[in-house]
Structure formats: structure tokens, C-alpha cells
Amino acid sequence: MTAVVPTPSKCGIIYPSSDKEPVAETYDHLYAILTTLEVLRQYLLNRQATVLANQFLYYVEGFPKLRVAPDVMVIYDVEPGGRDNYKIWSEKQVPKVIFEITSKSTQDEDKSSKKNLYEALEVQEYWLFDPKGEWISQKLQGYRLKGDSYESITDNQSEPLQLRLAVEEKVIGFYRLDNGQKLLVPDELAQALKEETLKRLEAERQAEQERQRAVKLESLLARYKERFGELPEE
Incomplete structure (x- = not known):
């Protein structure tokens, strides 16, 4: 449907990239x-x-x-x-x-x-x-x-x-x-990233607590063995 327009000589034709007008009015x-x-x-x-x-x-x-x-x-x-x-x-x-x-x-x-x-x-x-x-x-x-x-x-x-x-x-x-x-719009992406980061940090915190609990139990078990020997088998 585009109208056919005669094409002039293309030498030296400049196609500007800006009209120096504001991008939007508000x-x-x-x-x-x-x-x-x-x-x-x-x-x-x-x-x-x-x-x-x-x-x-x-x-x-x-x-x-x-x-x-x-x-x-x-x-x-x-x-x-x-x-x-x-x-x-x-x-x-x-x-x-x-x-x-x-x-x-x-x-x-x-x-x-x-x-x-x-x-x-x-x-x-x-x-x-x-x-x-x-x-x-x-x-x-x-x-x-x-x-x-x-x-x-x-x-x-x-x-x-x-x-x-x-x-x-x-x-x-x-x-x-x-x-x-x-x-998601940029604000929503930022919020989703923040929530995901908080979830990851919380998961890492819980994993660290579990690791420390396991270390503490192993230490208690080692001290028990020093005092009383090996645990009796069932």
C-alpha cells in the first residue's frame, strides 16, 4: 500500500537521528x-x-x-x-x-x-x-x-x-x-530480585545453622567417647 515516490540522487543525503525535541511531554x-x-x-x-x-x-x-x-x-x-x-x-x-x-x-x-x-x-x-x-x-x-x-x-x-x-x-x-x-516491569524485576536474594540469604543462614548444630553434636559426641568410650551398640 505504500505510495511509490521517485527517488532522487542519494549522494550526500543526511538522515538525522534527533530533532532536539523532548522525548515525552510529561x-x-x-x-x-x-x-x-x-x-x-x-x-x-x-x-x-x-x-x-x-x-x-x-x-x-x-x-x-x-x-x-x-x-x-x-x-x-x-x-x-x-x-x-x-x-x-x-x-x-x-x-x-x-x-x-x-x-x-x-x-x-x-x-x-x-x-x-x-x-x-x-x-x-x-x-x-x-x-x-x-x-x-x-x-x-x-x-x-x-x-x-x-x-x-x-x-x-x-x-x-x-x-x-x-x-x-x-x-x-x-x-x-x-x-x-x-x-515484569523494571520496578517489579528489582523487587523480585530483592525477594529472591533475601530467600537465598535466609536459606544460606539456615544451612549455616544446621552446619553449626552438626559440628556441635560431633564435638559433644567426641567428648562423650573420651569419658565413657564408644557408645553401646543396640
Whole structure:
């Protein structure tokens, strides 16, 4: 569906990696972006995929002004790792899933021009998350490409990611479809690590107590043998 645009001479064309604009307009939006990025990055480790956030997506070679900066995009069948920007013609893959962390001030762009662009580029899924609930009452709205156009996702399940999405206050919660397991956000990972460390330390403490108890019993037995000889056999 992508419109065919004549490609000019490519010599000397610069594709910037930054527009010097802020990443997000509020802390809530920034936290939602970074949390989504890190959760999906961890989920896709060791796979031929990458997750990028707030980086330019160039979609027509030779036209550096034809670009967009999705808040989070997931691309499959590419080399893992970060990029300064993403050029579709170079990587030969269109993002499978794009997230926009939307707000009242960006809603017109997010639900019209960006939606139309992602639809034309054949991005399989497009998700809008409104952490403050400023214009999406349920905070989360997804669209899936069917034929040439997007249709609303009603079950909050992502087919490319094989995850169920849930609104959890001001972030998106992600749950595996195969086993229901939640993908932990960084704060939850830190808490889980802390709890696991405490369990390990407690297990080591108990093991040390058992070792000391065994040493004490052996010492008592040795003193008994010195005074009374070997213990009688039953």
C-alpha cells in the first residue's frame, strides 16, 4: 500500500537521528514509554528482533523529511540491538507493532495522520495508550491490519507479540498468551530480585545453622567417647 515516490540522487543525503525535541511531554508519558521499551526488549532477548523508542523511522529512501518517531516500535527478522534511526529500505522490514503514548495534545495526530501512515506502511498492529485517560476512556486502544485497513482490537491481545495487554494504572501490563505469566516491569524485576536474594540469604543462614548444630553434636559426641568410650551398640 505504500505510495511509490521517485527517488532522487542519494549522494550526500543526511538522515538525522534527533530533532532536539523532548522525548515525552510529561513524566507519566516518559515512564510509560521507557517501561514498554524495557519490558518488550527483555521479552525479545536472543531473538531476531529489536525494540526502539522515540527514534526516527524513515520510510522513503532519498527523502529524509519523510519520517516519523514512534514512541515504541517492535521489528522482527532484523539484527538485534539498538539503532540511531531505522530505515525501512535498508533493514527490509516494516515494524510489526507500534505504540504511541498519547495525550490530549497529540490525539489528533495519533488517531489520524499517524494511524493513516502506519496503515499505509502495513504495520500489523497499532496501539494507543493514554496513561492519564485524557481522551481514551479505557486508556488503551489497539488496531490490527485486516486487508488494507485497521480494525479495532477488542480482546487486547497482540498477535505478533503473542501477549495480552492490560492497563495497570499508568503503564501497560504484558502477559504471555501461552502460560499467562506476566512480563515484569523494571520496578517489579528489582523487587523480585530483592525477594529472591533475601530467600537465598535466609536459606544460606539456615544451612549455616544446621552446619553449626552438626559440628556441635560431633564435638559433644567426641567428648562423650573420651569419658565413657564408644557408645553401646543396640
